[in-house]
Amino acid sequence: MLNFRDIPIGQKLMVIVMVTTTVALLLAGTGIVIFDSVLFRGYLERDLSALTRIIGDNSTAALSFNDPKAAAETLATLRARSHVVNACVYRPDGTLLATYSRAGATNPCPLPASPHVTDAIRFGAGDLTVSHAIMLDGRRIGTLMLLYDLDEIGERMRLYGGIVIGFVLISGLVAFLLSSQLRAIIATPISQLVRATTSVSETSDYSIRAHKFSGDELGVLVDRFNEMLSGIETRDDTLTKALSDREEALHEAETSRERFRFMAESMPQKIFTATGAGHTDYVNRQLTEFTGLSSGRFRELGWARCIHPDDAEQNIAAWKHSIETGEPFHFQHRLRREDGVYRWHLSRAYAMRDEHGNISMWIGSDTDIHEQKEKEEELRRANEDLQQFAYSASHDLQEPVRNVAIYSELVAMRYKNVVDPEGQKYLEFLTEGGRRLATLINDLLAYTRAGVLEGDVPLIDCTEVLKHTLTGLCEAIRENDAAVTYDPLPEIQMGETHLQQVFQNLIVNSLKYRNEKPPRVHISAARRGAAWLISVQDNGIGIDPQYKEKIFGVFKRLHRDEKYTGTGIGLAICQRVVERYGGRIWVESRPGEGATFFFTIPQSAAASQTAKAESSAG
Numbered sequence: 239m240l241n242f243r244d245i246p247i248g249q250k251l252m253v254i255v256m257v258t259t260t261v262a263l264l265l266a267g268t269g270i271v272i273f274d275s276v277l278f279r280g281y282l283e284r285d286l287s288a289l290t291r292i293i294g295d296n297s298t299a300a301l302s303f304n305d306p307k308a309a310a311e312t313l314a315t316l317r318a319r320s321h322v323v324n325a326c327v328y329r330p331d332g333t334l335l336a337t338y339s340r341a342g343a344t345n346p347c348p349l350p351a352s353p354h355v356t357d358a359i360r361f362g363a364g365d366l367t368v369s370h371a372i373m374l375d376g377r378r379i380g381t382l383m384l385l386y387d388l389d390e391i392g393e394r395m396r397l398y399g400g401i402v403i404g405f406v407l408i409s410g411l412v413a414f415l416l417s418s419q420l421r422a423i424i425a426t427p428i429s430q431l432v433r434a435t436t437s438v439s440e441t442s443d444y445s446i447r448a449h450k451f452s453g454d455e456l457g458v459l460v461d462r463f464n465e466m467l468s469g470i471e472t473r474d475d476t477l478t479k480a481l482s483d484r485e486e487a488l489h490e491a492e493t494s495r496e497r498f499r500f501m502a503e504s505m506p507q508k509i510f511t512a513t514g515a516g517h518t519d520y521v522n523r524q525l526t527e528f529t530g531l532s533s534g535r536f537r538e539l540g541w542a543r544c545i546h547p548d549d550a551e552q553n554i555a556a557w558k559h560s561i562e563t564g565e566p567f568h569f570q571h572r573l574r575r576e577d578g579v580y581r582w583h584l585s586r587a588y589a590m591r592d593e594h595g596n597i598s599m600w601i602g603s604d605t606d607i608h609e610q611k612e613k614e615e616e617l618r619r620a621n622e623d624l625q626q627f628a629y630s631a632s633h634d635l636q637e638p639v640r641n642v643a644i645y646s647e648l649v650a651m652r653y654k655n656v657v658d659p660e661g662q663k664y665l666e667f668l669t670e671g672g673r674r675l676a677t678l679i680n681d682l683l684a685y686t687r688a689g690v691l692e693g694d695v696p697l698i699d700c701t702e703v704l705k706h707t708l709t710g711l712c713e714a715i716r717e718n719d720a721a722v723t724y725d726p727l728p729e730i731q732m733g734e735t736h737l738q739q740v741f742q743n744l745i746v747n748s749l750k751y752r753n754e755k756p757p758r759v760h761i762s763a764a765r766r767g768a769a770w771l772i773s774v775q776d777n778g779i780g781i782d783p784q785y786k787e788k789i790f791g792v793f794k795r796l797h798r799d800e801k802y803t804g805t806g807i808g809l810a811i812c813q814r815v816v817e818r819y820g821g822r823i824w825v826e827s828r829p830g831e832g833a834t835f836f837f838t839i840p841q842s843a844a845a846s847q848t849a850k851a852e853s854s855a856g
């Protein structure tokens with residue numbers, strides 16, 4: 239059965255109007271009928287009191303003369319009132335004087351009321367009993383009893399009921415006709431709103447608007463609905479735009495990803511990408527072919543499985559460090575080829591960051607440096623051999639050369655007067671040559687020792703080392719009328735002899751490569767990232783910037799004249815020492831403007847080891 243709630247609003251309105259009208263009319267009709275019956279009962283009471291009084295008055299003579307016939311005639315006048323069932327006149331002693339009964343009446347005449355009761359009306363179930371005391375000269379001479387049926391009330395109620403029903407029907411019809419016309423006032427805007435809502439939901443076209451018919455609540459509803467639609471339309475437009483932008487961005491991202499893959503696949507290097515958390519999510523063909531692992535397998539096992547066990551731990555630690563800090567990953571490791579052979583690779587990875595600065599991915603490459611590494615190893619060995627040879631040679635030569643120098647000086651001194659002037663000149667050459675040879679051998683020995691690190695690197699006070707160096711140089715400083723000043727210097731991890739060598743060579747050069755002005759040398763230090771930066775500044779002749787790298791080479795000198803003597807090994811020693819500690823040395827200068835030599839020393843032994851490893855790898 240169709241639920242009332244589910245029927246269309248138009249019909250619902252009609253039903254409501256009809257039910258309301260009918261109920262209202264029925265209630266009104268019932269009220270009228272009830273009111274009328276109450277009024278009628280009052281009217282009947284008054285009417286019957288008057289009637290019994292008249293009949294009683296007319297019966298006084300018959301009662302006085304005890305004339306039943308006259309009394310009966312009087313009572314017979316009641317025939318005109320069809321609802322009088324019967325009427326009786328009783329003598330004071332309660333005996334019946336006369337009676338009247340309606341034709342066909344079966345009810346007996348009501349018994350006389352008690353002598354104390356004068357006039358009374360008593361309603362029964364379907365009738366009414368009226369008693370009237372008949373008086374003469376203030377004395378009760380008889381009682382009139384009258385029985386009246388109440389059919390009249392029923393008739394009236396039926397009549398009124400019929401009228402009410404008739405009214406209800408007519409009113410219902412009128413209400414039906416009127417409401418079927420008027421319901422459109424409410425139903426039309428609602429169905430219009432429903433139509434608009436339906437088409438919006440079916441077509442998702444938020445430009446549709448409902449038509450406003452009135453300024454009442456429905457009109458307000460339509461306004462709000464339209465406002466809501468325009469809000470949704472704006473939001474929908476924004477959303478559509480955002481979606482299309484996103485799609486475009488996705489497309490662009492897809493294109494660049496494709497481009498990246500194409501590039502990665504066509505490159506000779508092994509390329510990989512990893513998530514921000516460091517999980518490999520792409521490897522190129524070169525890497526899968528080299529390792530013999532499919533890209534899925536590679537991702538599943540992780541690259542650590544392909545790395546030589548001796549390199550794995552350090553490699554993982556370095557990778558973790560990069561993931562945590564976002565610093566570039568640089569590492570040399572041995573990567574296992576499909577056939578089980580390990581080859582050296584230089585692995586690098588760089589973090590890509592999103593607009594918030596978070597790492598979105600890592601892009602990395604593995605470059606085969608096996609040959610280079612082997613050559614490096616060969617070179618290192620050859621270098622070591624050479625160094626060993628240079629060390630042994632200079633060490634073994636030291637004694638004979640010193641002898642040559644000493645004896646040539648002795649000969650020059652003792653036989654000065656024996657040989658002719660030309661011989662004396664030769665002897666001077668010999669002495670000078672021997673001295674220079676001894677210096678050269680000494681410097682060479684110092685150079686070969688410069689790169690040797692022994693045991694743990696201690697923490698030393700630079701100021702103390704500098705002071706010690708300056709004490710050794712006090713004669714030269716005094717001779718040159720020089721001034722050496724310094725700022726507070728830090729404690730660094732470095733061999734004392736090595737730092738002294740560096741300070742000594744740089745300060746000696748500052749005194750040596752002076753101009754006419756008294757030399758002014760200043761040493762200072764500053765932090766540079768994880769290292770200390772120490773500088774030695776002078777006011778000497780300066781260096782042409784084009785030679786700023788060349789001067790650090792062994793035997794590289796810019797001055798050959800007598801004024802500036804030297805072997806060309808001092809700066810090479812400095813460079814060797816500094817680089818052994820993972821540092822760097824360089825000069826900034828212009829001719830005539832003095833020179834400033836800078837060198838860095840990493841602050842911790844670990845940092846120095848890393849720097850050293852990098853410098854040897856690079």
Ligand code: ADP
Nearest residue numbers: 747748751789795796797804805806807808809
């Ligand atoms: P040496 O001093 O024995 O010649 P070095 O290796 O110490 O050798 O120096 C190499 C060259 O660098 C020097 O010959 C000199 O030309 C130049 N040089 C070094 N220090 C300075 C300086 N403080 N001012 C100008 N030139 C310098």
